[in-house]
Amino acid sequence: MALKGTMVIGQSGGPTAVVNASLAGAVLEAKRHPEIEAIYGSLGGILGIIHEDMIDLGRERLEVIEGLRSTPSAILGSCRYKLSNEDYERILAVFRAHDIRYFFYVGGNDSMDTTHRLGQLAADRKYRLVVMGIPKTVDNDLAHTDHCPGYGSAARFTALSVRDAGRDSEALSNMGRIKIMEIMGRNAGWLTAASALARENPEDAPHLIYVPERPLNTDRFLEDVQRTYERRGHAVVAVCEGVKDENGNALAESRLPIDVDAFGHGQAGGVADVLCRLVKDRLDLSARFDKAGTIQRVFMATASPVDVQEAALVGEMAVHHAVKGVSDRMVTLERVADEPYRCTTGLVELAKVANLERPLPDEFLSPSGNDVTEAFIRYAAPLLGGPLPPYARLAKHPVARRVAG
């Protein structure tokens, strides 16, 4: 017999364009199950439970819940907070007081760890509780899932913006500029790799791609840039904010106390600026950078329709399985086919994804260390939810010269 009681759902970590779609999927599914007697939302991630700062999502108008599918960022508020043992006890006390029997957490690997521990504590204390993880991260670095909701939309924005900024750089190629585009990703280059989807032809931007999975040797980087510049008159470089040098140290990371988060991670970012200075100093070439920053992860206007739909689906399936008694699992996405793209969902034990990071596999990275492979393109393309709109290409019939010199 299904467990009766209240459910609470929270959103964690960095917001995405589609994390509210997951919320919509979970809430709408929960409304179909009478055993879920109330649907609470925790404000500010797990902190909302600790502070008893919760709202009654069941009373929200249906149009508002539906509207979450096209509303970016985390509408419940999010956090990056590492729980103490005391916090876990407090959460359990809040759950008991409100008869909360279902806990859903939308987040990345840190959040899956939190969810798993909470389930374990409840089991230890003989408190019947179902805990389920709903995947979310533009970094696409969760293990045991084909991909992560949030990634497809961020990848689409990355491809579109690198394509357009690449055309901008090409138009000014007589100025011989090097353009460096800084893409999000602390330890995994999935999003940076997606910049390759900007290319319609092999000579299109990005001309060079650097990800944290391959150490960045600055001499080799400068050679790559110089060679591209000589061939094309300009160069567009996509670089992951988290690239490391050969000693495994981040090329640019702030470890100022103000920049270190609760999990001990420093602030990535600034690498494009570092590389621009290097290009100016060592190659005497003009260099500028674009760093779309958080815009990349939440930009809604170009969200991938596939991503929106899958984000809602994983939310829905988490509730679907939970009311059947499944617990301590994260919903996964399982690809059935690339073309036409088909995807279904599965389940994985939370302990298997908790605190694990999935880097880009070798088969997705070219041996040159500065590009991706066709296998990656096949993997990532369907997640963008359709091809990029086509751009005009002129035939450029030349006019014969008539003047000397």
Next chain:
Amino acid sequence: MALKGTMVIGQSGGPTAVVNASLAGAVLEAKRHPEIEAIYGSLGGILGIIHEDMIDLGRERLEVIEGLRSTPSAILGSCRYKLSNEDYERILAVFRAHDIRYFFYVGGNDSMDTTHRLGQLAADRKYRLVVMGIPKTVDNDLAHTDHCPGYGSAARFTALSVRDAGRDSEALSNMGRIKIMEIMGRNAGWLTAASALARENPEDAPHLIYVPERPLNTDRFLEDVQRTYERRGHAVVAVCEGVKDENGNALAESRLPIDVDAFGHGQAGGVADVLCRLVKDRLDLSARFDKAGTIQRVFMATASPVDVQEAALVGEMAVHHAVKGVSDRMVTLERVADEPYRCTTGLVELAKVANLERPLPDEFLSPSGNDVTEAFIRYAAPLLGGPLPPYARLAKHPVARRVAG
């Protein structure tokens, strides 16, 4: 009787999302006039004429010309190049050799100056030549036109990205971060001001807006940020890359030889980084910046339909007037009404726009020096080509507390 001969068109300065729409408008109109015997495109701005690097646009397929309306950046290539007296003579020689009688230049105020001088030289040398300027700049700083093609699309991207990044910052407000968004604009804050269109409610991002028209006093800036932070738990700041201090010096500008262009302008940009450091050092608050850079000016996926249509129109009208014998003019946009928005075109002497910059007028800037006025909103809103898509807002019915502490 209309002047018979070849026309040449070039694109100049920083690319935009719609500068190819102007090209399409001009080419399609030219095809309607038999006195225009051939339609050439100059590759790389004016440099294409100097180097006789021209293409026959009349031979391009019609679908390709139509496709230019949805293709960003400058498809003919652009330049930032200051012509020497020798260059002007050379251009006239090329014009004579190819019987070029119509010159159209799509660009900003430097380009209008170039176009004007070319017309004057031709007149001095008794060479019959019609020269027309087609306005283009995301900076929106051309005089004697209500607004500039390119601005509406860049403004729409700015509003969308500040809105979404603002929601991102709000979701993580328990982390108390200051987010600084660097917006393009060397001397004029039109694009930065457009960030205000991100707001649905007064408390929405951006909370503070700084433009070059008002000197930025760092102490006042820090007070503004601190006050906003205390009220909201976070702050989203839109700052123009070209903001100046009280002595009129750019807060962040590189004057390295490699960064100074042909017109003697240094490289603006870097101000968000400077302000982030200031916030960290002096307020001990976490601060990060987004700098979409060139993405802002060319991002096509969210181009303003009004902007695309008007960009095509000014190209079309330039040719329309030219074949009637009008010369030495730039096509302007003249607003007829705000709501419903209606706009027509006019003409202005090139000499009146050449090398002039139109800053934001006082009536568009709030006395506080850190925001825009309702008058600016009324001015800018129609240029975005429609309201931003609505986002869901939860009613947030609170759940009553049941646990002590």
